[in-house]
Amino acid sequence: MNAEEIRAVVLATLLSIAPEVEADELRGDRPLRSQVDLDSMDWLNFLLGLNKKLGVEIPEADYARLVTLDDVVAYLMKKLGIGP
Amino acid sequence: MIEFKLPSLGADMDEGTLLEWKVGAGDTVKKGQVVAVVDTAKAAVDVECWQEGTVAELVAEVGQKMPVGTVMATLLEAGEKVGDVATAMAPAPRRMISPAARKHAQEKGVDLDKVSGSGPHGAVTLEDVEKAAAAKAPAAPATAPDKSAEMRRVIAAAMARSKREIPHYYVAEDIPLAKALAWLQEENARRPMAERLLPAVLLLKAVATALKRYPELNGFFSDSGFVPAERINLGVAISLRQGGLIAPALLDAGSKPLTQLMQELTDLVQRTRAGSLRSSEMSEATITVTNLGDQGSQAVFGVIYPPQVALVGFGRVTERPWAENGDLKALPMVTASLAADHRVSDGHRGALFLRELDDLLQRPEDLDR
Numbered sequence: 001m002n003a004e005e006i007r008a009v010v011l012a013t014l015l016s017i018a019p020e021v022e023a024d025e026l027r028g029d030r031p032l033r034s035q036v037d038l039d040s041m042d043w044l045n046f047l048l049g050l051n052k053k054l055g056v057e058i059p060e061a062d063y064a065r066l067v068t069l070d071d072v073v074a075y076l077m078k079k080l081g082i083g084p
Numbered sequence: 085m086i087e088f089k090l091p092s093l094g095a096d097m098d099e100g101t102l103l104e105w106k107v108g109a110g111d112t113v114k115k116g117q118v119v120a121v122v123d124t125a126k127a128a129v130d131v132e133c134w135q136e137g138t139v140a141e142l143v144a145e146v147g148q149k150m151p152v153g154t155v156m157a158t159l160l161e162a163g164e165k166v167g168d169v170a171t172a173m174a175p176a177p178r179r180m181i182s183p184a185a186r187k188h189a190q191e192k193g194v195d196l197d198k199v200s201g202s203g204p205h206g207a208v209t210l211e212d213v214e215k216a217a218a219a220k221a222p223a224a225p226a227t228a229p230d231k232s233a234e235m236r237r238v239i240a241a242a243m244a245r246s247k248r249e250i251p252h253y254y255v256a257e258d259i260p261l262a263k264a265l266a267w268l269q270e271e272n273a274r275r276p277m278a279e280r281l282l283p284a285v286l287l288l289k290a291v292a293t294a295l296k297r298y299p300e301l302n303g304f305f306s307d308s309g310f311v312p313a314e315r316i317n318l319g320v321a322i323s324l325r326q327g328g329l330i331a332p333a334l335l336d337a338g339s340k341p342l343t344q345l346m347q348e349l350t351d352l353v354q355r356t357r358a359g360s361l362r363s364s365e366m367s368e369a370t371i372t373v374t375n376l377g378d379q380g381s382q383a384v385f386g387v388i389y390p391p392q393v394a395l396v397g398f399g400r401v402t403e404r405p406w407a408e409n410g411d412l413k414a415l416p417m418v419t420a421s422l423a424a425d426h427r428v429s430d431g432h433r434g435a436l437f438l439r440e441l442d443d444l445l446q447r448p449e450d451l452d453r
Contacts, residue, residue: 020325039323039378040282041353051277060272060280 001082006054007073013049017042028070056080086137086159089200090122090144092152093129093366095390096242099219100124101149102156111139113159118362120144120156125231125238126330127356131363137161143198151215153200192217235328243387250305250393251426254385257438259445261401261416267448283401284375285346287418289451291373291396292316292338294440300429301394301422301437302370310393310428319369319389320349322356331389332361333369342452377401383419393425396441 001009011023018036026035033043047058050072056079058066066072090100100122107119118130137159144156188210189196199216201208246252264286272280295302295316303312316338319331332352337345355361371392376384377400384397399419406415420441422434444451 018325033378037379040284041350044280044282045350048277057277060269 001080003073003077003082006076006080006082007069009053010050010069010072010076013046013053016049017046026069028073029068031067032069032072050076054080085140085164086135086161087155087200088119088133088135088157088159090150090152090154090156091131091363091367093124093363094126094242095245096126096238097124097152099149099151099215100129102144102146103128104146105142106130107139107142107157109139109141113137113139116364122363124366125234126328127361127366128359129361129363129366133159135159137164149219151212151219153202154216154219155198155200188213188217232327239329242389246387246390250388250390252388252423253426253431253434254421254423255431255434255438256383256385256419256421257435257442258404258417258419259438259442260406261418261445264445264448265401265416279343279346281342281346282349284398285342285349286445286448286451287375287398287420288318288320288334288337288349288373289340289342289345290441290444291371292318293444293451294437295371296338297440298429298433298437300433301424303393303428304370304391305393305425305427306391313370315370317368317370319372319392320352321372321374322353324357330356330361330366331369331372331374332356332365333367335365335368371395374398377418383421385421386423388423388425393428395423397421397423 103123104121113133115136116132119133120131122131140158140160142157194216199208199212299312315336317333317335318337319333321331372389372395374386375398381399383399386395386397388395401418403414404417424434
């Protein structure tokens with residue numbers, strides 16, 4: 001998997017929780033939760049969805065590192081051992 | 085013969101439209117079984133029947149809009165047969181129908197046999213016929229904006245009634261959450277992702293536990309005064325992604341461990357947003373809890389959902405300066421608020437309730453019981 005494919009998985013997971021979101025309008029460098037209006041339950045379900053699709057365990061202690069869409073993609077790539 | 089009537093699923097519901105029957109004539113119905121799906125201004129709801137019997141007749145037709153209290157179906161009690169009912173019911177007692185109601189029914193072509201009476205001894209009033217005539221009129225095809233406007237209308241009606249009838253008072257308290265969050269972090273580190281707990285669950289359990297000592301905040305106010313509820317059913321305010329708000333009940337929240345409460349909350353949120361709530365969840369909340377912390381508000385002072393008598397609000401969990409024993413430190417805090425009905429309790433008891441909530445959240449391990 002490359003960064004683009006991981007981003008596609010992230011967006012698909014997000015859309016399953018917030019179907020009204022226009023993926024093209026999301027800014028990768030802005031806080032994701034405020035752009036999409038995700039509450040705590042939505043956020044937990046989003047991370048669970050990523051866990052199911054990619055098999056990546058995300059400790060609660062790492063939540064603070066997952067602020068933007070770009071952060072989430074970079075975090076997953078590192079966990080999956082992809083990229084530089 | 086049992087008459088199964090359209091139940092009221094909250095103060096903001098006065099009518100509903102039958103979407104689907106889940107049973108047919110001759111079917112046996114058990115207590116708590118979902119027998120119909122009814123569309124309200126807020127959501128499609130699985131309506132349960134709380135009496136046992138065999139379906140004799142489905143009176144309401146799919147697509148029919150009807151006021152609360154309309155007979156939707158008749159059921160035979162155990163040992164009863166259709167013939168018995170006919171015998172028992174003949175000669176049927178003459179129904180009381182006001183002359184104005186009878187005249188209006190003739191003009192509007194309303195079948196009086198299908199109108200349930202709300203007057204003394206079940207008398208059919210002019211208002212009953214007007215409601216039935218309005219429900220009989222073909223409804224305009226529903227569109228998304230109409231549904232949204234309808235939901236806003238019923239929320240406004242319930243909240244206006246609340247502000248008109250309930251003398252609200254408000255109290256608030258800043259509660260340190262360092263111990264609760266540290267306990268939660270440790271607990272979640274031991275759990276698989278799918279079983280992690282949200283801070284919201286700890287707050288809900290603390291509210292339910294505190295209410296055991298403050299029953300005057302948990303119940304209903306009616307014409308006969310305050311009636312405390314037997315169980316603590318927390319109405320959880322859940323925002324819908326398309327706009328609007330529903331507060332279905334997390335039933336018997338005070339007696340459940342945190343893991344079960346978390347599972348039930350997850351299920352309740354999913355079903356609320358998917359539009360598959362049960363009638364008991366819509367009608368049995370004994371107090372409402374709202375949490376606007378995720379939206380960034382520091383505090384929320386809510387409007388009580390009648391006939392309930394209290395609402396607890398939580399704001400955002402943030403680090404704030406906190407002075408203790410002469411030391412100043414930064415601690416995660418939450419502002420908890422209580423809006424309550426002055427006809428039933430006063431600010432003194434409300435403040436003690438919030439203090440109890442604070443005490444409980446300093447001993448989070450005790451809440452997991």
